[in-house]
Amino acid sequence: MHLISKNELRRLQIKRLTEFANSTQKLSEDKILKEKLLRNSLLASAESIGISVSMPLEVSTVPIIASLWKMGKRVYIPRCLPKRKMEFTLYDKNTILVKTKFGVLENRDSKAIVNNNLDLMIVPGLAYGLDKNSRLGFGGGYYDRFLEKYPTRTLSLVNSVQLFKRTSWQVEEHDIPIEKLILVK
Numbered sequence: 001m002h003l004i005s006k007n008e009l010r011r012l013q014i015k016r017l018t019e020f021a022n023s024t025q026k027l028s029e030d031k032i033l034k035e036k037l038l039r040n041s042l043l044a045s046a047e048s049i050g051i052s053v054s055m056p057l058e059v060s061t062v063p064i065i066a067s068l069w070k071m072g073k074r075v076y077i078p079r080c081l082p083k084r085k086m087e088f089t090l091y092d093k094n095t096i097l098v099k100t101k102f103g104v105l106e107n108r109d110s111k112a113i114v115n116n117n118l119d120l121m122i123v124p125g126l127a128y129g130l131d132k133n134s135r136l137g138f139g140g141g142y143y144d145r146f147l148e149k150y151p152t153r154t155l156s157l158v159n160s161v162q163l164f165k166r167t168s169w170q171v172e173e174h175d176i177p178i179e180k181l182i183l184v185k
């Protein structure tokens, strides 16, 4: 089977997802994915949850975070550290977010509460393969490095543009499969 390079697929997916970002279909899929997540048993049993603050081309997590707060969950968001490391900081109603040059919102406060031992991690990505629960990210390797050090339950929200029946890219040794993919279906 012909495998596409990760970088080639990243470029393609960023283009497809950027176009999809301006569609009403995305709004409807974001809503379905949120509702399915909120009914998921992995979420029900988690008190502390790691989740990224979405960029426009990603599944929208802003309304999800608002729901998690209402459910009384503790929400932690990633921030990038040197050497492609990342850590998770408490995100509550008083947290001030700052946009990084990569374009994501982070809590840069040195007094932020850090917790890397989370009950559940909701992992962002550009593409997911249903055959292996594989994931292609933006290419920083942040999540694979993090999850190697702090293994936990993992879940990803997968819209119709991110979904691949077969993993048509080269999976590497360090790529960690996602435990549960939530699909629009």
Ligand SMILES: Nc1nc2c(c(=O)[nH]1)N(C=O)[C@@H](CNc1ccc(C(=O)N[C@@H](CCC(=O)O)C(=O)O)cc1)CN2
Binding pocket: 052, 053, 054, 055, 058, 078, 079, 080, 086, 101, 102, 103, 104, 124, 125, 137, 138, 139, 140, 141, 142, 143
């Ligand atoms: N919403 C969201 N937040 C997230 C992620 C994500 O996928 N989505 N991440 C998932 O991993 C982490 C950030 N991922 C990154 C992935 C790549 C590069 C990167 O390529 N940086 C370039 C410079 C970019 C620039 O200057 O514009 C570099 O370091 O060379 C940066 C961050 C943490 N936060």
Ligand SMILES: Nc1ncnc2c1ncn2[C@@H]1O[C@H](COP(=O)(O)OP(=O)(O)OP(=O)(O)O)[C@@H](O)[C@H]1O
Binding pocket: 006, 124, 135, 136, 137, 138, 139, 140, 141, 142, 143, 144, 145, 146, 148, 174, 175
């Ligand atoms: N656990 C790890 N230890 C050391 N290097 C790693 C690890 N995971 C990934 N890398 C390196 O990081 C780079 C990017 O990895 P990869 O292409 O898997 O990123 P990604 O999963 O798409 O991105 P992200 O996890 O940030 O969303 C590669 O050079 C890879 O070798």
